[in-house]
Amino acid sequence: MTLHVSVPAAARPGLLASVADLAEMEVALGAGADIVDLKNPAEGALGAWGEAPLRAAVARWRAAGCVTGLSATVGDQPLDAAILLAAARRTAATGVPLVKIGFPLPAEGPGAALAPVLDALAPLARETRLIAVLFADQRPDLAALPHFAAAGFHGVMLDTADKTAGGLLAHLGVERLAGFVAEAKAAGLLTGLAGSLKLEDIAPLAALKPHYLGFRGALCATGRTSALDPVRLARVREALKGRVTA
Numbered sequence: 088m089t090l091h092v093s094v095p096a097a098a099r100p101g102l103l104a105s106v107a108d109l110a111e112m113e114v115a116l117g118a119g120a121d122i123v124d125l126k127n128p129a130e131g132a133l134g135a136w137g138e139a140p141l142r143a144a145v146a147r148w149r150a151a152g153c154v155t156g157l158s159a160t161v162g163d164q165p166l167d168a169a170i171l172l173a174a175a176r177r178t179a180a181t182g183v184p185l186v187k188i189g190f191p192l193p194a195e196g197p198g199a200a201l202a203p204v205l206d207a208l209a210p211l212a213r214e215t216r217l218i219a220v221l222f223a224d225q226r227p228d229l230a231a232l233p234h235f236a237a238a239g240f241h242g243v244m245l246d247t248a249d250k251t252a253g254g255l256l257a258h259l260g261v262e263r264l265a266g267f268v269a270e271a272k273a274a275g276l277l278t279g280l281a282g283s284l285k286l287e288d289i290a291p292l293a294a295l296k297p298h299y300l301g302f303r304g305a306l307c308a309t310g311r312t313s314a315l316d317p318v319r320l321a322r323v324r325e326a327l328k329g330r331v332t333a
C-alpha cells in the first residue's frame with residue numbers, strides 16, 4: 088500500500104501532532120511530526136479550523152514541499168450523511184490532503200446508520216484521502232472496518248470523544264486494540280491510535296505497530312486546549328523513536 092505520508096511503513100509508529108493554529112504548525116513541522124493535524128481542541132474532540140487558516144496551512148505545507156503528512160478534522164458532527172458530506176467537502180476544498188471525519192455512535196445505537204453515510208462519502212473518497220475516526224469510548228463496531236475500506240477510505244483511527252473520561256487504554260484493552268490495528272491494516276487502511284495518550288502509553292501501543300500515534304493533550308503544558316509545548320512535543324517524538332523510556 089502507498090501511504091502518501093512520511094509515516095514509517097514498518098518499524099515504529101509515526102507521530103501525528105494536533106495543532107491549533109499556524110504558529111503551532113511551525114513548531115510541529117520543526118519537531119519532525121509525521122502528520123501535522125489541523126484541529127481546534129477548544130471546540131471538541133474533532134474541532135475544526137476555519138477556512139482561511141486551513142488554506143494558509145495548505146499553502147505553508149506546499150511551500151515546505153508537501154513532505155509531511157497534513158490532516159484536518161471536519162468538526163464534531165452527528166452521524167448524518169448530508170451533514171458529514173458537507174463538512175468533509177468544505178475541508179477537502181481547502182486542499183488539505185487528509186480529511187478526518189468522526190463517526191460517533193448514534194443515540195439509538197449502531198444499527199444501519201453507517202451504510203447511508205458511507206454511500207454518501209464514497210464519491211468524495213475517490214478525490215480526497217478520507218480518514219474515519221472511531222471513538223474508543225463509544226464501543227466502536229470494529230467489524231465495520233472493511234466497510235470503510237470498501238467505501239474508498241484511505242485510513243481509520245481510534246480516538247476518544249470525551250476527553251475527561253480517560254485515555255484510549257482505559258476504554259479498549261491491548262488485545263482489542265491489536266485486533267483493530269491488524270484488521271485495519273489487513274483492509275489496506277492507514278491506521279492510527281489516539282485518545283489522551285501519555286508518554287507511558289507509547290511503548291505498549293507502538294508494539295501493536297499502528298502506522299501512527301496521535302497526540303494533543305500530552306503535547307501541552309496544561310491540558311489539550313492550552314498551547315503546544317515544544318519540550319513535551321520533543322519528548323513524545325523521542326519516545327516514539329524508542330530513545331527514551333516512559
Ligand SMILES: O=C[C@H](O)COP(=O)(O)O
Pocket residue numbers: 103105124126246247250281282283284301302303304305311
Ligand atoms: O488526533 C489526535 C488527537 O488530537 C488526540 O488528542 P488528545 O491526545 O488530546 O486526546
